Amino acid sequence: MLWILLIINGLLLAxxxxxxxxxxxxxxxxxxxxxxxxxxxxxxLAPNVAHDMIDAASKKAVPPIACLxxxxxxxxxxxxxxxxxxxxxxxxxxxxxxxxxxxxxMVYLPSLxxxxxxxxxxAQLKKLGxxxxxxxxDQSPLRWGISLGVFKTPEAAQTxxxxxxxxxxxxxxxxxRAVSSAKVVYxxxxxxxxxxxxLDALKENQSGVEMHECTL
Numbered sequence: 001m002l003w004i005l006l007i008i009n010g011l012l013l014a015x016x017x018x019x020x021x022x023x024x025x026x027x028x029x030x031x032x033x034x035x036x037x038x039x040x041x042x043x044x045l046a047p048n049v050a051h052d053m054i055d056a057a058s059k060k061a062v063p064p065i066a067c068l069x070x071x072x073x074x075x076x077x078x079x080x081x082x083x084x085x086x087x088x089x090x091x092x093x094x095x096x097x098x099x100x101x102x103x104x105x106m107v108y109l110p111s112l113x114x115x116x117x118x119x120x121x122x123a124q125l126k127k128l129g130x131x132x133x134x135x136x137x138d139q140s141p142l143r144w145g146i147s148l149g150v151f152k153t154p155e156a157a158q159t160x161x162x163x164x165x166x167x168x169x170x171x172x173x174x175x176x177r178a179v180s181s182a183k184v185v186y187x188x189x190x191x192x193x194x195x196x197x198x199l200d201a202l203k204e205n206q207s208g209v210e211m212h213e214c215t216l
Contacts, residue, residue, distance in 0.1 A: 071185040103150040105157035106177040
């Protein structure tokens with residue numbers, strides 16, 4: 001009786017460890033395959049192929065931006081900006097328009113009395129890291145003063161003035177002064193998420209650029 005029990009236990013262990021094969025699975029697999037629809041068309045994809053398919057599906061899920069405008073670009077800076085835009089190869093999806101923009105709030109330094117004094121002050125401004133300014137040379141009371149920027153709104157002028165004070169330029173002021181300048185606006189169509197990321201990077205590296213969605 002003892003030997004019979006030992007033999008039965010040995011057989012059960014052998015079945016559990018698969019010595020005689022996995023009968024349950026062997027019986028179940030053909031049945032499962034028959035139940036599959038179009039089982040002959042099933043394909044096993046390599047991991048990299050499956051990953052590419054998932055990426056392609058996610059890109060299709062995000063619709064492109066129908067219309068995007070980039071403005072506030074000076075005509076002097078437009079050429080270099082367009083060279084950067086060429087990297088996106090937008091072709092006919094890109095158009096350019098020039099508009100006249102009038103700003104009435106000037107941040108400035110009062111007249112320094114002479115060209116030499118203005119030039120010396122300009123050299124000091126460059127040491128502070130400032131580059132966007134010009135010496136006023138007309139016949140107005142501001143002659144030989146220095147314009148540090150002209151803005152459409154008083155709020156923008158106040159913000160710029162506060163930044164200058166932080167850099168140590170405490171003598172700057174704000175005054176009304178109408179200045180007309182040509183600005184370039186780029187209209188871009190059907191911008192993909194990847195192209196939008198590139199445009200965001202361009203905007204960060206180009207001061208004064210404004211970007212917003214537009215209507216066709």
